[in-house]
Amino acid sequence: MAVSVGKKDLSGLVDDRFGRCPYFMLCDSEDVEGTAEWKDNPALASTGGAGIAAGEFLDREKVKVLITGSLGPNALRVVQASGVSAFSAPGSMTVLESVRAWATGTLPAITAAGQAHAGER
Amino acid sequence: MRIGVLSGKGGTGKTTVAVNLALSFAQTHKTQYLDYDVEEPNGFLFLQPEVKEQVSVPLLYPEISDKCTLCGECSKACQYHALAQVSQKVLVFPELCHGCGTCSIVCRYGAVLERERPLGLVELGYHGNLRCVQGILREGEALAVPVIQAVRSRAEERSTEGFEVTVADCPPGSSCSVIHSVEASDLALLVTEPTAFGLHDLKIAVRLVRELGLRHGVVLNKDDGSRLIRDYCGAEDIPLMAAIPFDIGIAKTYSKGLPLLEDSRWAVLFADLRDKLVREVPVQKHED
Amino acid sequence: MKQIAIISGKGGTGKTTIAAAFTELASRKIVADCDVEAPNLHLLLEHRIRQESLFQGNRCAHIDPEQCISCGKCRDVCRYQAVEELGKGEAAVVRSRNGAQNADKESRHLIARATAQADSGVGPLFRVDPKRCEGCAACVYACPAGAVELRLEDTGKIFLSDSSAGEFAHAELFLAADGSGKLVSEVRRLAQQEALGDDKLVIIDGSPGIGCVVISTITGCQAVLIVTEPTQSGKHDLARVLKITQHFHVPALVAINKWDLNPDMTIEIEKLCLADGVEVAGKIPFDTTVPQAIAAAQAITRFDSPASAAIRKLWGRVQEELVV
Numbered sequence: 001m002a003v004s005v006g007k008k009d010l011s012g013l014v015d016d017r018f019g020r021c022p023y024f025m026l027c028d029s030e031d032v033e034g035t036a037e038w039k040d041n042p043a044l045a046s047t048g049g050a051g052i053a054a055g056e057f058l059d060r061e062k063v064k065v066l067i068t069g070s071l072g073p074n075a076l077r078v079v080q081a082s083g084v085s086a087f088s089a090p091g092s093m094t095v096l097e098s099v100r101a102w103a104t105g106t107l108p109a110i111t112a113a114g115q116a117h118a119g120e121r
Numbered sequence: 122m123r124i125g126v127l128s129g130k131g132g133t134g135k136t137t138v139a140v141n142l143a144l145s146f147a148q149t150h151k152t153q154y155l156d157y158d159v160e161e162p163n164g165f166l167f168l169q170p171e172v173k174e175q176v177s178v179p180l181l182y183p184e185i186s187d188k189c190t191l192c193g194e195c196s197k198a199c200q201y202h203a204l205a206q207v208s209q210k211v212l213v214f215p216e217l218c219h220g221c222g223t224c225s226i227v228c229r230y231g232a233v234l235e236r237e238r239p240l241g242l243v244e245l246g247y248h249g250n251l252r253c254v255q256g257i258l259r260e261g262e263a264l265a266v267p268v269i270q271a272v273r274s275r276a277e278e279r280s281t282e283g284f285e286v287t288v289a290d291c292p293p294g295s296s297c298s299v300i301h302s303v304e305a306s307d308l309a310l311l312v313t314e315p316t317a318f319g320l321h322d323l324k325i326a327v328r329l330v331r332e333l334g335l336r337h338g339v340v341l342n343k344d345d346g347s348r349l350i351r352d353y354c355g356a357e358d359i360p361l362m363a364a365i366p367f368d369i370g371i372a373k374t375y376s377k378g379l380p381l382l383e384d385s386r387w388a389v390l391f392a393d394l395r396d397k398l399v400r401e402v403p404v405q406k407h408e409d
Numbered sequence: 410m411k412q413i414a415i416i417s418g419k420g421g422t423g424k425t426t427i428a429a430a431f432t433e434l435a436s437r438k439i440v441a442d443c444d445v446e447a448p449n450l451h452l453l454l455e456h457r458i459r460q461e462s463l464f465q466g467n468r469c470a471h472i473d474p475e476q477c478i479s480c481g482k483c484r485d486v487c488r489y490q491a492v493e494e495l496g497k498g499e500a501a502v503v504r505s506r507n508g509a510q511n512a513d514k515e516s517r518h519l520i521a522r523a524t525a526q527a528d529s530g531v532g533p534l535f536r537v538d539p540k541r542c543e544g545c546a547a548c549v550y551a552c553p554a555g556a557v558e559l560r561l562e563d564t565g566k567i568f569l570s571d572s573s574a575g576e577f578a579h580a581e582l583f584l585a586a587d588g589s590g591k592l593v594s595e596v597r598r599l600a601q602q603e604a605l606g607d608d609k610l611v612i613i614d615g616s617p618g619i620g621c622v623v624i625s626t627i628t629g630c631q632a633v634l635i636v637t638e639p640t641q642s643g644k645h646d647l648a649r650v651l652k653i654t655q656h657f658h659v660p661a662l663v664a665i666n667k668w669d670l671n672p673d674m675t676i677e678i679e680k681l682c683l684a685d686g687v688e689v690a691g692k693i694p695f696d697t698t699v700p701q702a703i704a705a706a707q708a709i710t711r712f713d714s715p716a717s718a719a720i721r722k723l724w725g726r727v728q729e730e731l732v733v
Contacts, residue, residue, distance in 0.1 A: 222547055
């Protein structure tokens with residue numbers, strides 16, 4: 001699974017931006033602390049369509065579950081096409097808390113696009 | 122003769138100057154008015170031309186056919202992320218596409234078909250003997266330049282009418298849209314107003330026309346007699362081509378969407394500007 | 410963190426006057442001037458630049474003249490007419506366009522080679538016009554000799570300043586640069602960074618129009634205030650900009666500036682807003698104190714005048730909208 005984050009730290013907060021978060025925390029949901037690794041979001045350097053590029057990155061990383069704030073319409077299309085289940089966590093939650101909340105089924109699934117961030121490159 | 126009317130700042134009276142100057146030229150020369158401000162075209166509100174022709178401005182975007190082998194080259198090559206390949210599918214995002222065709226160049230399997238989507242419109246009509254052409258960017262679209270280029274190529278199409286004068290209403294700002302609108306002009310008229318904002322943005326416009334190597338002059342609108350713009354023009358050796366006084370009557374006529382030439386004072390003012398331009402820039406029939 | 414953008418469709422309707430007033434009235438805020446092509450807000454805010462950075466917002470193709478094999482494929486694939494041919498005798502054209510004395514190293518090299526070619530009859534040379542290049546990479550992929558590459562270009566400067574109204578993010582777009590939408594996003598990102606921790610309001614002064622710059626300015630905002638004026642043009646442009654806010658699902662409010670200059674047109678605009686389900690949150694009277702305030706380089710709220718009072722009232726309404 002992947003979580004959009006601002007810091008390379010499990011007690012850091014969830015970054016509610018998907019395409020524009022600095023890092024993704026990638027882990028095996030069975031053992032978060034043992035398998036957590038942080039990867040730079042490659043979409044950060046792109047000059048447009050960041051949500052799309054981030055979605056392609058998750059596909060390459062074979063991610064199946066995503067925790068982030070919300071997804072714009074384009075990002076949602078990519079994430080859904082790649083078979084990722086996306087869940088929404090508030091930016092006030094730590095990464096570890098968000099994964100635990102997901103495991104207990106309390107995070108809402110993202111099924112509709114949030115506001116477009118077209119041009120927020 | 123091609124006159125480009127521009128101003129760094131919006132709302133200084135660009136359209137007022139372009140429309141009334143075009144109407145004034147139409148009395149003495151074969152003239153066309155072009156509205157390159159495709160994001161907010163306003164000239165037609167004043168000129169109310171009878172529209173004879175309306176042409177869509179298309180932009181190409183890719184469609185992926187079943188020849189696709191999912192090699193991934195197209196989505197890798199696209200600089201705008203208009204293509205994404207995930208889980209054995211290629212997704213297309215037409216609204217991010219710039220129509221560059223790079224995907225069709227890199228595809229070795231001939232799987233990229235290019236389709237057209239409407240980016241905007243070019244309209245052509247007549248107000249008396251004045252030919253009017255405007256571009257309209259479709260709401261929600263980001264790319265203004267292809268619409269601007271479509272206006273330009275329509276205006277420059279060979280015609281039996283033999284236009285002697287073109288007056289172009291250019292967009293505000295200082296970016297690529299302005300360059301594409303003004304670069305073919307013989308002379309740029311920079312419209313400004315006597316405020317700190319007007320002066321600041323006039324300086325940006327002056328740098329721009331100097332960079333392009335265009336002859337230029339200033340039209341001072343809403344003139345209150347102050348020295349602000351006059352002193353700047355004097356110091357920079359830029360000719361002040363006309364000064365339109367601040368006048369509540371002009372503001373009211375403008376607000377109703379009417380040209381100013383009905384009032385003889387302003388008809389004379391624009392005729393003077395026209396004659397000055399004719400003296401400064403030789404009038405020739407456009408070659409193209 | 411919340412964000413409000415002040416835009417107008419038509420230029421010169423009073424965006425910056427209202428934005429500057431809001432920066433004085435709001436308590437916890439960060440100010441961002443996103444009218445990067447013709448920024449004016451800094452003229453009304455006393456400020457000192459704290460940090461300055463170059464912005465590379467655009468990629469542009471460069472052809473290496475040493476590797477070019479004169480096949481012309483780059484020119485053939487370019488859909489923006491950005492590739493120019495420098496064949497026989499055209500060195501002179503380049504020379505006059507760039508000014509020989511100003512020519513940078515690369516173009517001097519090109520002029521020298523093109524001139525030599527004119528004598529020796531070697532194939533033509535090509536050059537990319539950065540003003541037309543969209544950075545699409547078509548030529549990069551089309552070139553069989555690998556002679557073309559995309560390079561990031563400096564397109565502007567971004568500033569973070571300390572101002573009389575708190576932190577202030579602004580920018581300067583280099584002349585004729587492409588990618589002003591990206592520069593806007595970068596200014597907003599800087600302001601958001603500064604606003605995030607403290608939950609401040611980001612007040613954005615936008616630009617006229619409805620294209621890429623405006624789209625970059627409004628997406629992700631909690632509210633957009635559209636400042637219009639009671640003129641045919643103002644009404645026409647308002648209708649277009651409302652389609653943009655609807656397209657991107659950004660809640661919009663409208664303010665009619667100098668409403669009393671044409672009360673009939675004001676009524677027409679109010680009807681248009683009613684039909685579109687958009688609230689007219691304020692009407693500001695024509696007031697000669699406004700140009701005086703601009704001349705004094707101060708926000709209108711520092712003066713006691715009818716426009717000042719109307720803008721205070723408008724701010725009250727906007728604030729309520731932002732709380733919801």
